Amino acid sequence: MGNWTLGEYMIHELKDGELWWFTWLEYSDRSLSRMSGKAFEGHDTLLMTPWKVESPEERHWEEVEKELQALPKWSRTTYWVKLADIGMSGLMDCKTLREVPEKEATPIMLALGFKKVTDGSF
Numbered sequence: 001m002g003n004w005t006l007g008e009y010m011i012h013e014l015k016d017g018e019l020w021w022f023t024w025l026e027y028s029d030r031s032l033s034r035m036s037g038k039a040f041e042g043h044d045t046l047l048m049t050p051w052k053v054e055s056p057e058e059r060h061w062e063e064v065e066k067e068l069q070a071l072p073k074w075s076r077t078t079y080w081v082k083l084a085d086i087g088m089s090g091l092m093d094c095k096t097l098r099e100v101p102e103k104e105a106t107p108i109m110l111a112l113g114f115k116k117v118t119d120g121s122f
Contacts (some may be wrong), residue, residue: 004074007097010067011039011046022046024057024064026031032064035090043111047079065087078106 010022014093019039024032067086074094075079082089091105092098100108106116 003071004076005068005071006046006074006080006094009048009066019046023060024030024059025053026061030060032059032061041077043108044078044095045108045112046074046077047112048082050082050084081109081112 001013001015006021009011012020012022014089019041020036021039022034022036024034026032034054034057035051036054037049039049040047071109078094079100080092080094082092089099091100091109093100099105110116111112
């Protein structure tokens with residue numbers, strides 16, 4: 001059980017070991033909405049499922065950013081992938097928060113069950 005930061009995301013573990021991720025959207029009026037989704041670990045990768053947007057919060061981004069900075073960095077996996085209804089991120093490095101080069105990413109993505117499409121992306 002605990003909380004970690006992974007770039008702009010908070011990773012939260014429930015008592016039963018279930019993982020969730022959270023991030024926030026800031027609107028022009030400075031109100032925030034929280035986005036959340038389930039997360040799973042596999043093949044040294046954190047898989048972040050598609051999200052739902054929750055009601056606006058009475059918080060400002062500065063408060064959220066301060067909270068994220070106080071958390072330990074996620075270190076249980078080397079990589080992460082954020083899935084979305086409209087696509088997904090590539091395989092990302094948890095330490096650098098950058099996309100993993102294709103040569104290194106391909107065998108991991110295939111092991112996770114993703115399939116390449118004709119343009120070479122997953």
